[in-house]
Amino acid sequence: MRTNLLNFLAGILTVLVLLSSCRPKNAATAISGDAAVKSFVAPGQYDEYYNFVSGGFSGQMSVYGLPSGRLFRVIPVFSVDPEKGWGYSEETKPMLNTSHGFVPWDDLHHVELSQTNGEINGKWVFGNANNTPRIARIDLKTFKTAEIIEIPNSAGNHSSPFGTENSEYIVAGTRFSVPPDDADGDVPIDSYKKNFKGHISFISVNQETGKMDIAFQLKTPGVNFDLARCGRAKSHGWFFFSTYNTEQANTLLEVNASQKDKDYIMAVNWKKAEEYLKAGKGKKQKVKYAHNVWDDHAHTGTSTIKTEVTVLDVSEFKDICYMIPCPKSPHGCDVDPTGEYIVGSGKLAALLPVFSFDKLQAAIANKAYDGEYEGIPVLKYEEVLYGEVKKPGLGPLHTEFDGKGFAYTSFFVSSEIVKWNIKDLTVVDRVPTFYSVGHLCIPGGNTRKPSPKYLVAYNKITKDRYLPTGPELAHSAQLFDISGDKMQMILDFPTIGEPHYAQAALADLIKNNGQLKIYKIEDNKHPRVAKGESESKVVREGNKVHVYMTAIRSHFAPDNIEGVRMGDEVYFHVTNLEQDWDVPHGFAIKGANNAELLIMPGETTTLKWVPDRVGIFPFYCTDFCSALHQEMQGYIRVSPAGSKTPLTFHVGKLPSVEKPVQ
Amino acid sequence: MRNIKIILVFATLAFVIACGGNNQKPTPDSNASSVQKKSEVSDYDPNRGEGKFNEQNVILDASLNKAFADAGEIASGVKCTSCHKMSSERLVGPGWKGVTERRTPYWLMNFITNPDPMIDKDPELQAQLELCLVRMPNQSLADEEARNILEFMRKNDGVK
Ligand SMILES: [Cu+2]
Numbered sequence: 001m002r003t004n005l006l007n008f009l010a011g012i013l014t015v016l017v018l019l020s021s022c023r024p025k026n027a028a029t030a031i032s033g034d035a036a037v038k039s040f041v042a043p044g045q046y047d048e049y050y051n052f053v054s055g056g057f058s059g060q061m062s063v064y065g066l067p068s069g070r071l072f073r074v075i076p077v078f079s080v081d082p083e084k085g086w087g088y089s090e091e092t093k094p095m096l097n098t099s100h101g102f103v104p105w106d107d108l109h110h111v112e113l114s115q116t117n118g119e120i121n122g123k124w125v126f127g128n129a130n131n132t133p134r135i136a137r138i139d140l141k142t143f144k145t146a147e148i149i150e151i152p153n154s155a156g157n158h159s160s161p162f163g164t165e166n167s168e169y170i171v172a173g174t175r176f177s178v179p180p181d182d183a184d185g186d187v188p189i190d191s192y193k194k195n196f197k198g199h200i201s202f203i204s205v206n207q208e209t210g211k212m213d214i215a216f217q218l219k220t221p222g223v224n225f226d227l228a229r230c231g232r233a234k235s236h237g238w239f240f241f242s243t244y245n246t247e248q249a250n251t252l253l254e255v256n257a258s259q260k261d262k263d264y265i266m267a268v269n270w271k272k273a274e275e276y277l278k279a280g281k282g283k284k285q286k287v288k289y290a291h292n293v294w295d296d297h298a299h300t301g302t303s304t305i306k307t308e309v310t311v312l313d314v315s316e317f318k319d320i321c322y323m324i325p326c327p328k329s330p331h332g333c334d335v336d337p338t339g340e341y342i343v344g345s346g347k348l349a350a351l352l353p354v355f356s357f358d359k360l361q362a363a364i365a366n367k368a369y370d371g372e373y374e375g376i377p378v379l380k381y382e383e384v385l386y387g388e389v390k391k392p393g394l395g396p397l398h399t400e401f402d403g404k405g406f407a408y409t410s411f412f413v414s415s416e417i418v419k420w421n422i423k424d425l426t427v428v429d430r431v432p433t434f435y436s437v438g439h440l441c442i443p444g445g446n447t448r449k450p451s452p453k454y455l456v457a458y459n460k461i462t463k464d465r466y467l468p469t470g471p472e473l474a475h476s477a478q479l480f481d482i483s484g485d486k487m488q489m490i491l492d493f494p495t496i497g498e499p500h501y502a503q504a505a506l507a508d509l510i511k512n513n514g515q516l517k518i519y520k521i522e523d524n525k526h527p528r529v530a531k532g533e534s535e536s537k538v539v540r541e542g543n544k545v546h547v548y549m550t551a552i553r554s555h556f557a558p559d560n561i562e563g564v565r566m567g568d569e570v571y572f573h574v575t576n577l578e579q580d581w582d583v584p585h586g587f588a589i590k591g592a593n594n595a596e597l598l599i600m601p602g603e604t605t606t607l608k609w610v611p612d613r614v615g616i617f618p619f620y621c622t623d624f625c626s627a628l629h630q631e632m633q634g635y636i637r638v639s640p641a642g643s644k645t646p647l648t649f650h651v652g653k654l655p656s657v658e659k660p661v662q
Numbered sequence: 663m664r665n666i667k668i669i670l671v672f673a674t675l676a677f678v679i680a681c682g683g684n685n686q687k688p689t690p691d692s693n694a695s696s697v698q699k700k701s702e703v704s705d706y707d708p709n710r711g712e713g714k715f716n717e718q719n720v721i722l723d724a725s726l727n728k729a730f731a732d733a734g735e736i737a738s739g740v741k742c743t744s745c746h747k748m749s750s751e752r753l754v755g756p757g758w759k760g761v762t763e764r765r766t767p768y769w770l771m772n773f774i775t776n777p778d779p780m781i782d783k784d785p786e787l788q789a790q791l792e793l794c795l796v797r798m799p800n801q802s803l804a805d806e807e808a809r810n811i812l813e814f815m816r817k818n819d820g821v822k
Contacts, residue, residue, distance in 0.1 A: 518802060521740055532739040552744040553796050554754065577744055579802035627795040628754075652753070 038481055039491035041068035046511075049443050049504040051456065052111045052125045053477070056498030059106045061127050061138065066443070066454055066504055067479055069493035077136045077145050078106030078129045080595075086145075088595035090571065090606040091526075097303035098132050098150050099288040107131045109158060110227075110501040114205070118165035118232045118337075118448030122509035124210050126161040126170050133157030135172055135203055137210055139296075141516050146294045149212050152287035152309055153180050153199035159225035159241055163205075165232045165448070169215065169270065172201040173225030173241050177248075180219070182286045192250040196222035199311070200241065202270065211293070216277055218268065219313040220321065221374035222248055224257070225266075227332050227398070232448055233339035235357040237271040240342055242330040246373070257329070258348060262381070264323040264373065265333045265344055267360060273312055273320050281317070282310035297525040299603050315375030322364060323378040324355055332398035336407065337448050341386060341422055343407060345396035352389035352396055352409060353381075354425065360384045389425045392418050397438060398501075400445035402452030402482060410437040410457060417457055417480070419487060431487045433478055436460040442482070443504035451506060455480045455487065458499040466494060475499055517581040519602030526604035528573035533557040538649040545570045545647070551585040551599060552577040553626040555651065556619070559634030563647030566614060566640055572597075575604040586622025589636070596622050611638040706783045713772030713780070720768040720809075726821045727813050734807075734814030741801040742774075742811065748818050754796055762812070762819045770815065771808045774801075 041047050047065030050072075055062055059079025063072045080087030080096065087096045087104055096102055106129035114124040124146075127136045133151035138144065151157050151172045159173030177196040179185040187195045198220035204213050224245040231238035246263045249256030276282070285308065292303045314321040326333070326344035334343045342355040360379070362368075368383040395413030402408070406428070409418050415436055419429040437457045444450040457480070462473040474494030481488045521531060530536045530548040536557040539546045545568050550557045556574075564570055574587045578601040588596040589609050597605045611617065621632035639645040710716055738746075745754035761770065773780050773787075777798045781787045791797060803811070 520802070532741070533744045534739050550744060552754075553799060555744075557744065577741065578799055579741060580799040583799065626797070 035488065035490040038488075039067040039069065039479060041065065041070070046507055048507055049451075049454070050507055050510045051441065051443075051502055051504040052113065053458070053495060053499045053502040054108045054111050054127065055496050056109065056475075056500055057107050058497030059108050059129070060496065061108060061111060061125070062496050062499075063143065064477075064493075064495075065507075066456070067481075067491065069477070069479060069491045071496075073143060074496060075138055075143055075145065077127050077138065078103075078108055078134065078148075080104045082595035083598065085595050085597045085605060085607070088607070089597055090608055091300040091604075094301040094303035095145060095148055095292045095294060097292055098134070098290045099152075099305065100132060103132050105131075106134065108136075108497075110161060111503050112161045112163045112170065113503045113505055114167040114210075115163060115165050115447060116167070118236075120444055120447060120503075120505045120509060121167075122505060122513040124167075124205075125503070126163065128157050128160040128172065130156055130158050130175070133172065133174070135161045135170055135212065137205075137212060139210065140510055141514050142296065144294065146210065146296075147212055148290075148292045149203060149214065150289035150291070151201050151214070152289040153197075153217060153219075153285075153311075154178070154201070156224075159200070159228045161203075162228040162230060162239075164230045164239070164270075165236055167205045167207070169202040169204055170212070171228055171230075171239060171241075172203065173228055174199050175224055175226070177222035177224065180285070181288065189250050192222060193248050196248070196250075198223055198225060200225065200268070201309075202273070212291075214289075214309055216273065216282055216310045216312060218273065218320065219311050219315075220266070221246075221315075221376065223264075226330065229333055229335045229342075229446065231335055231339050231357065232337070235335065235339035235342075237269065238357075239268040239270050240333045240335065241266040241268065242326070242333040242344070244329040244347075260328070262325040262327045263329055263346075264378070265326045265330060265342065265355070266376070267322045267324055269320055269322075272317075276312055276317055276320070277310065282312050284308050285311045295525075296519070297523050299519070299524065299526050299605065318377065319364075321376045322360075323373050323376050324360070324384055325370070325378065325381040326353055326355075327351070332396070332409075334399040334401070334407075334446070336401050336422055337403045337450060339448075343399045343409070345398060345409065347395055347397065347412070349396065350391060350394070352392050352399075352420075354386045354389065354422070355384050356386035359386065387425045389420055389427065392420065392427055393430070398440055400440045400442040400455065401450055402442055402445070403450035404452060408440055408442065408455055408482070408487075410440050412436050412438065412460075415459075417455070417487065419482075429486050431480065431489065433457045433459055434462070434465055434476060434492070439499075439501040441502040441504055443506065446503070453481070453483050454504075455482045456502060456504070458495070458502060460498070462494070465492060477502075517601075518579050519600055521575075521577065521579060521602040524575070524602055524604060526573070526575070528571075528606070529604045530573070530575045532577065533651065536649075536651070538563075538647060540647055543568050547572045547649075549574045549587075550577050551575070551587070551621065551632075553583070554621075554628035554632045556587075556621070556632065556634050557651040558649035559651050561635070561649045562637040562639075563645045564611065564636060564638050565643055565645070566611060566638065568611065568638075570609045570611065570636070572607045572609065572619075573604055574599050574607070576601050578602070583625060584623050585625055585632070587619060588622045589619040590617045598623060614638050614640050708784055708786065709766055709769065711769040711772035711776075711780050712783065713776035714805075715768040715771040715775075717768065720771055720812075722767055722816070726817055730810045730813035731817040732814075734810035734812065735817075737803070737807045738811050738814055741803065741807075745796075745798075752794070755794055755798055756790065758815055758818055760819060762816050762821075767812055770812055773798075774811060775803050775805070775808045776800075 049066040051064040076086035112126040133154040137147040139146040154174035156175030158175035177198045204215040223243040226242040245257035327349040328346040332345040363383040393411035393414040441456045459476040462476040479491040576599040750757040750759040
């Protein structure tokens with residue numbers, strides 16, 4: 001009996017082992033013994049890389065350390081964030097302004113680190129808003145969103161923010177073609193082919209200040225732009241955009257946009273476009289878009305609505321754009337570090353075409369065309385093709401490079417990463433991912449000089465990876481050691497939202513770039529700053545009550561306020577007097593309809609509060625600041641409208657009365 | 663056998679404790695509110711404190727430098743007086759009355775420019791911390807600012 005049971009158990013075990021060995025996606029087979037050691041960074045020790053990861057539908061950007069996978073910070077960009085008061089404080093509200101008004105959410109897909117000579121320079125990281133088209137610039141001295149520019153003539157800003165090798169431009173290609181903003185958009189949707197157009201924006205970046213500006217837009221046929229990559233080194237001056245729906249369908253795209261064998265990678269000679277602009281060939285067009293800029297001294301964002309953009313219609317110029325046929329619905333169109341090879345990744349293709357920049361130039365010189373696509377020359381596939389990687393996997397998406405002659409391509413459908421030799425196009429290694437991998441990231445993997453120690457895969461589906469958390473699971477990032485011949489998975493960690501692309505830079509490059517630890521209180525130019533408790537006060541201006549408040553470990557000044565009446569709007573302008581790193585104070589008040597404030601050392605931030613009833617309302621500090629943090633609190637009294645309670649305020653035993661208002 | 667095990671355990675514990683002590687580094691940017699007992703205080707001079715200031719580089723005139731004191735009053739209004747009164751009454755930190763008589767000028771300048779390492783080492787500051795329970799924050803004072811604040815403290819103590 002016992003033997004039978006043992007036999008039975010042994011049988012089950014054998015079956016299980018066999019089953020699991022048949023499953024390629026078994027974690028145990030992918031992780032070997034020393035994996036944990038390779039990714040372990042002891043507490044107090046620093047990671048080698050900063051990893052900037054898109055937050056997808058969270059609208060934010062997250063910062064991880066590599067190789068530890070530790071989450072350091074979530075930077076609020078396109079979505080309101082109550083943790084930091086982003087989009088809730090009066091100063092940050094303008095940053096989320098658009099031509100549609102205040103937009104509290106977006107979908108951040110890709111990140112792009114600024115570059116000089118094709119190498120990461122550690123100054124800024126850019127992010128795109130896919131839904132209400134925008135590009136943001138995050139300042140890496142403060143890890144704060146410093147600028148957001150809306151993109152006109154666009155919808156679904158997916159093909160962005162990809163940059164040139166000196167960050168001369170950050171591009172934004174529209175995912176949805178739509179009627180231009182100055183046209184009558186009240187047209188039948190099935191008049192797509194006639195009325196819908198694509199636009200690609202070239203946003204210039206001031207190399208000193210980072211300040212962005214829409215330099216010009218290219219008006220293109222009505223296709224969908226997916227991803228993009230700039231040329232570099234020898235191909236500097238060119239940009240490559242992957243397209244889909246060149247069928248120009250407007251319904252059931254999953255079938256109707258997959259009709260053709262080949263879509264296109266659009267090659268853009270942007271230096272040529274610059275020449276035409278200089279010659280005055282651009283046309284001014286009426287549009288409406290918001291341009292929002294953060295001022296680090298006034299601690300305030302300003303939103304300006306702009307009304308004009310310069311457009312070049314590429315069908316009128318035969319030498320700006322060329323179409324490279326690419327099988328089939330290409331996603332990535334990635335350029336290797338030498339600038340010679342352009343890898344197309346057709347989501348529905350069973351091979352990877354690799355195009356040659358030299359052959360592209362020759363084909364253009366020889367006019368090796370296969371007709372035109374809406375006025376744009378179509379190049380002959382064989383004339384620009386360097387070669388094809390045959391049967392690499394299913395559903396290629398995106399390729400990164402290690403600078404040692406190898407490319408790494410993610411395969412969504414077969415859930416794997418494939419490493420292949422760029423010269424001879426042979427596959428040299430493949431590893432499974434769990435599951436449905438999207439983008440990959442090698443630090444510097446889109447630059448002239450990658451830093452090829454690690455590769456991160458950003459996976460869409462995580463089932464059976466982590467402890468269950470209801471119907472939804474965090475997406476998974478998987479870290480691979482690529483320093484050897486074979487890729488080795490060494491860590492698997494969850495991410496926020498849905499990470500699409502990510503980039504990483506050597507830690508020294510970011511942490512030694514003049515990182516700000518505090519805002520100097522002397523430099524604080526906020527119009528309602530209180531530089532010291534002696535400047536704290538409460539001032540009535542009609543029905544607006546302005547509280548100039550200070551915060552320091554462990555009290556607010558004033559912490560007792562009376563004389564506010566129903567019908568008043570109260571503005572708490574809180575200045576954090578601390579000049580010590582990592583000592584923000586928070587400010588929250590009962591019944592506030594927005595959020596809290598989180599005020600950095602030396603910063604002034606404003607919370608608007610409209611009392612909804614008579615009574616006593618406490619306020620307190622939300623960020624643990626000292627042993628007496630719990631004592632950091634105060635009261636504000638709200639009296640009925642028309643009441644005679646005088647406006648008074650004090651801290652400690654020093655009551656003072658407001659000077660009469662003129 | 664059993665005894666050996668016990669001895670081994672104790673030996674291991676002793677080793678761990680010793681290592682733990684040695685590994686404990688002062689944390690310059692620490693915001694920790696707990697009192698950290700430090701073993702390596704032998705080189706600490708409670709008369710001078712720790713920092714760049716000493717008898718040589720802090721020279722005071724017998725009479726008050728009014729320009730310094732005025733600038734110091736403005737600076738302390740921004741960075742100090744939220745927590746310190748001019749009287750001897752304690753607010754968050756101790757009152758300033760008589761502080762220039764209790765401390766050397768260079769100790770004061772070291773402390774206000776370099777508080778964290780001194781709080782970790784100075785026995786009197788540790789006693790003070792047990793009373794106030796808030797570590798004096800580093801307010802990023804420039805050397806010049808610190809000198810001016812010292813002069814303002816002297817004025818507060820009656821130097822003319
Ligand atoms: Cu606080």
